[in-house]
Amino acid sequence: MNEDDDLGALCAGAGRALAEAERPVLERHGLTMWQYVALSALAPGAAPSQLVLAQQIRYDKTRLIALLDTLEAAGLVIREPDPADRRARVVRLTPEGIRRHAVVRAEIREVENRKLAGLPAEVQRTLRSALAHLANAD
């Protein structure tokens, strides 16, 4: 992974390396990457509808259904009919879901910090904000 690689290749390489390092954590907790992504999206607050959640995490809306079925069966999320629009279902973490997500997230963070070890704190902050800049459309 050289410094004169394309930025895209660098991001892909870094993302792949992180995903590989984090996979054992997710497996240990019986979660797939997408399940974790969904839980993370719900952590800050309930999603107003499944469609919105799908768009938020960029996951196919028809496949999100099965994903939520699994998470609901595991007691990590609940789907409640939206009182304002009874077609929609509000998706929310259960107390158990909140706890489990916090535990997994802490372990993921630990893995990431291990990968970041050696980079000064200032560089880490710069990295985060530069990636956020790239991710948000210009």
Next chain:
Amino acid sequence: MNEDDDLGALCAGAGRALAEAERPVLERHGLTMWQYVALSALAPGAAPSQLVLAQQIRYDKTRLIALLDTLEAAGLVIREPDPADRRARVVRLTPEGIRRHAVVRAEIREVENRKLAGLPAEVQRTLRSALAHLANAD
């Protein structure tokens, strides 16, 4: 894309944004992402064997065959039997391949620079080296 997202999510988001911005460039030149990746891997020098090339770009070795078939038919690469080991095939860019890759790469770089616009040069350097650090196994 928030600052307290997981690093993995940030990399994935940045990578996705870059890939989306670069897709039009590749399409305009009739190349797929993987074809471009293969060309880029060959640009610094020939690959000693197809197996090595596959591992280098982390692409399935059985599917690399069809990929190279296409690139060879397009006159961008050639496969020559390795004189030292006649089982292996040395893969090399043709002069045409070198030229085409340089053109596409220049356009890709331009797109990336547009995405990076607004970030100080120092930050851009830090980003590259931090990503390279992450990509290489700890």
Next chain:
DNA sequence: GAAAACGATACGCACCTGCGTATCATTTTT
């Protein structure tokens, strides 16, 4: 020299993914 290993190639399998279609209940439009 015979046997095992290896590179390139072909093929098939299982899984994942995005996308389109269809249905049903519920708004929203007209």
Next chain:
DNA sequence: AAAAATGATACGCAGGTGCGTATCGTTTTC
């Protein structure tokens, strides 16, 4: 009120991906 749109759900299809298997020619091992 009738018609059109919308959200959740089910289903299937085509394309991509990694993985295992098989064959064939060419080394490497023993």
